[in-house]
Amino acid sequence: xxxxxxxxxxxxxxxxxxxxxxxxxxxxxxxxxxxxxxxxxxxxxxxxxxxxxxxxxxxxxxxxxxxxxxxxxxxxxxxxxxxxxxxxxxxxxxxxxxxxxxxxxxxxxxxxxxxxxxxxxxxxxxxxxxxxxxxxxxxxxxxxx
Numbered sequence: 001x002x003x004x005x006x007x008x009x010x011x012x013x014x015x016x017x018x019x020x021x022x023x024x025x026x027x028x029x030x031x032x033x034x035x036x037x038x039x040x041x042x043x044x045x046x047x048x049x050x051x052x053x054x055x056x057x058x059x060x061x062x063x064x065x066x067x068x069x070x071x072x073x074x075x076x077x078x079x080x081x082x083x084x085x086x087x088x089x090x091x092x093x094x095x096x097x098x099x100x101x102x103x104x105x106x107x108x109x110x111x112x113x114x115x116x117x118x119x120x121x122x123x124x125x126x127x128x129x130x131x132x133x134x135x136x137x138x139x140x141x142x143x144x145x
Contacts, residue, residue, distance in 0.1 A: 024085050031080065032087030039064055039092075061092055068096035073104055098122040 003011070042060035051059060071077040077097050081088040088094050102121045106114035120127065 027083055028085040028087035030087070031084035035064070035088070035093055064093050065096040068093035069100040072097050072100040077101075095123060095126070098126070 039060050042063050043056045046056035046059045047053065068077060071080070077088070077093075078101075081097070088097070099119060099122075102118045103115050106118040108114065109118075
């Protein structure tokens with residue numbers, strides 16, 4: 001059976017679940033916002049404990065990354081992301097999850113062929129194109145002066 005692009009697109013559209021955007025958008029906004037509020041709360045706590053502003057921000061970021069990796073390892077981050085959608089992808093926690101999830105998934109294949117080979121399977125393109133974009137922006141600002 002040979003399908004045309006139009007037939008395939010129509011078949012995918014009929015089989016795909018319809019998204020209730022009026023529910024998913026507010027949930028993503030709320031949960032993403034709560035993650036950011038947690039980050040700000042951690043920054044304030046670290047500042048109150050005596051860290052300067054920059055160090056408090058760094059400590060809060062490291063704490064959020066740790067919590068994201070921990071929740072991923074416990075299988076809880078996926079449950080939150082199912083409800084929050086893009087709300088969990090935007091903050092630094094989403095990036096930490098994209099690194100930790102393959103590590104958890106492929107750990108049974110061993111440290112080299114599983115963990116080592118596949119840890120950046122999701123986040124690798126983000127890192128690559130982020131570096132390329134920063135180089136392009138740097139060159140642009142260097143040339144334009």
